[in-house]
Amino acid sequence: MPSTSPPQPWAAPEAPAPISATVTVPGSKSETNRALVLAALADRPSVITNGLDARDTVLMREALRTLGVVIVENGRQWLVTPPAQFTAGGTVQCGLAGTVMRFVPALAALADGDVRFEGDEQAASRPMAPLLDALTALGADSRTDGGPGLPFTVTGRAGLRGGAVTVDASTSSQYVSALLLVGARFADGLDLRHVGGPLPSLPHIAMTVAMLRERGVAVDDSEPGRWRVSPGVLHAHDVVVEPDLSNAAPFLAAAAVTGGMVTVRHWPAGSLQPGDQIRGILRAFGAEVTWFEGDLTVSGRHFLHGVDLDLREASELTPVVAAVAALAEGTSRISGVGHIRGHETDRLAALEAELSALGCSVSSDDDGLTVNPKLLGSAVFHTYADHRMAHAAAVLGLVVAGIVVDDVSCTSKTMPEFVDLWAAMVAETDAGIETVGAVDPERPAP
Numbered sequence: 001m002p003s004t005s006p007p008q009p010w011a012a013p014e015a016p017a018p019i020s021a022t023v024t025v026p027g028s029k030s031e032t033n034r035a036l037v038l039a040a041l042a043d044r045p046s047v048i049t050n051g052l053d054a055r056d057t058v059l060m061r062e063a064l065r066t067l068g069v070v071i072v073e074n075g076r077q078w079l080v081t082p083p084a085q086f087t088a089g090g091t092v093q094c095g096l097a098g099t100v101m102r103f104v105p106a107l108a109a110l111a112d113g114d115v116r117f118e119g120d121e122q123a124a125s126r127p128m129a130p131l132l133d134a135l136t137a138l139g140a141d142s143r144t145d146g147g148p149g150l151p152f153t154v155t156g157r158a159g160l161r162g163g164a165v166t167v168d169a170s171t172s173s174q175y176v177s178a179l180l181l182v183g184a185r186f187a188d189g190l191d192l193r194h195v196g197g198p199l200p201s202l203p204h205i206a207m208t209v210a211m212l213r214e215r216g217v218a219v220d221d222s223e224p225g226r227w228r229v230s231p232g233v234l235h236a237h238d239v240v241v242e243p244d245l246s247n248a249a250p251f252l253a254a255a256a257v258t259g260g261m262v263t264v265r266h267w268p269a270g271s272l273q274p275g276d277q278i279r280g281i282l283r284a285f286g287a288e289v290t291w292f293e294g295d296l297t298v299s300g301r302h303f304l305h306g307v308d309l310d311l312r313e314a315s316e317l318t319p320v321v322a323a324v325a326a327l328a329e330g331t332s333r334i335s336g337v338g339h340i341r342g343h344e345t346d347r348l349a350a351l352e353a354e355l356s357a358l359g360c361s362v363s364s365d366d367d368g369l370t371v372n373p374k375l376l377g378s379a380v381f382h383t384y385a386d387h388r389m390a391h392a393a394a395v396l397g398l399v400v401a402g403i404v405v406d407d408v409s410c411t412s413k414t415m416p417e418f419v420d421l422w423a424a425m426v427a428e429t430d431a432g433i434e435t436v437g438a439v440d441p442e443r444p445a446p
């Protein structure tokens with residue numbers, strides 16, 4: 001199912017004053033899609049509350065239905081009933097969703113027969129081979145249509161034994177998560193080792209391990225780069241999904257870059273989402289960050305300074321962080337994110353091109369970006385179908401006049417309500433509405 005919606009140009013609104021607003025963001029993509037997959041593997045039905053309703057999670061629900069999972073959606077509650085055996089024979093549409101194109105093939109390896117995977121044209125260049133090779137080593141078959149990744153077919157077999165397998169996950173942590181999610185289903189469990197360059201997105205792997213343990217699966221991750229999953233039953237577990245903290249990042253950045261104050265509600269006291277790291281990141285730029293009883297508040301200062309940040313653990317924050325860097329004083333370096341050339345688009349190339357078009361001096365290399373802020377403004381900002389490029393443009397547009405996003409429809413991937421939430425944030429500022437929520441500036445974030 002290619003993304004067929006017509007391009008939706010969007011004039012990013014300028015901030016009428018320092019942004020002052022309170023925002024609630026929808027559920028986490030990463031937690032929602034893990035909860036769905038785990039519910040599909042469980043011993044009985046489970047309920048997911050506050051799951052994200054966006055393109056990536058619609059695609060995941062449809063993918064699971066193709067494999068025989070029954071999902072009944074009743075508003076914010078979804079009842080997921082696992083099948084006795086996954087059904088082969090269908091075609092899974094992945095769109096541009098990494099979690100669908102990586103997690104679902106591991107489930108398909110447990111079905112008896114062929115499952116075909118297709119995606120957006122742009123998804124064909126996202127790396128897949130390390131995962132498909134690992135599934136083949138475990139006894140499933142896979143073949144692409146000739147390209148490096150999508151489209152491809154996985155031929156699953158019931159009763160795979162599992163055991164020892166290696167994967168080079170330096171291009172995406174999602175291969176590790178995919179294999180761990182199904183590990184308990186193999187007769188001998190799974191003994192997975194990462195072999196290769198540095199592993200990105202460790203918190204996302206930790207999230208997978210924690211969610212498996214919550215459901216009674218034994219995972220030994222005591223040795224770095226190795227995960228041992230014991231065979232056994234995965235117990236159903238009802239879950240309330242946290243807000244998506246990476247999707248909250250542009251709203252918090254809005255306070256930082258305008259010297260305003262934004263509160264995001266329902267921020268967990270502790271979270272495995274890498275988006276939680278936005279607190280330390282905005283502090284590093286010089287913003288003030290406080291947390292009190294579930295309200296996370298960022299207060300901007302008149303002056304943000306350049307930063308030197310390793311974002312390997314939270315690379316999905318790179319576009320928004322690069323936008324803040326472009327509005328700070330002095331050079332910023334973002335490192336540890338070479339693998340995001342394989343995200344929704346080549347994010348390093350996209351950020352270099354679009355920030356340069358605004359007048360910044362930006363260079364990308366194999367490990368990240370260097371941003372020298374010299375903004376001129378007024379340009380069409382291309383998103384390359386990447387939701388986080390649109391978020392970055394929105395942050396820039398608050399301060400730089402005349403930014404027009406070429407196509408904001410890509411935000412439907414993880415937050416279809418982005419434009420409305422952003423407009424509401426700006427309107428709340430315009431109306432001079434006081435920030436709601438109890439914020440104690442004396443109390444540091446946890």
Ligand SMILES: O=C(O)C1=C[C@@H](OP(=O)(O)O)[C@@H](O)[C@H](O)C1
Nearest residue numbers: 030171172173174200201204316
């Ligand atoms: O497992 C997940 O939910 C994710 C893992 C990360 O992928 P990479 O390790 O490919 O960066 C992250 O960037 C992506 O947004 C979501």
Ligand SMILES: C=C(OP(=O)(O)O)C(=O)O
Nearest residue numbers: 096097098099316343344
């Ligand atoms: C990299 C991302 O997504 P995906 O789950 O498609 O990999 C992202 O959302 O920034």
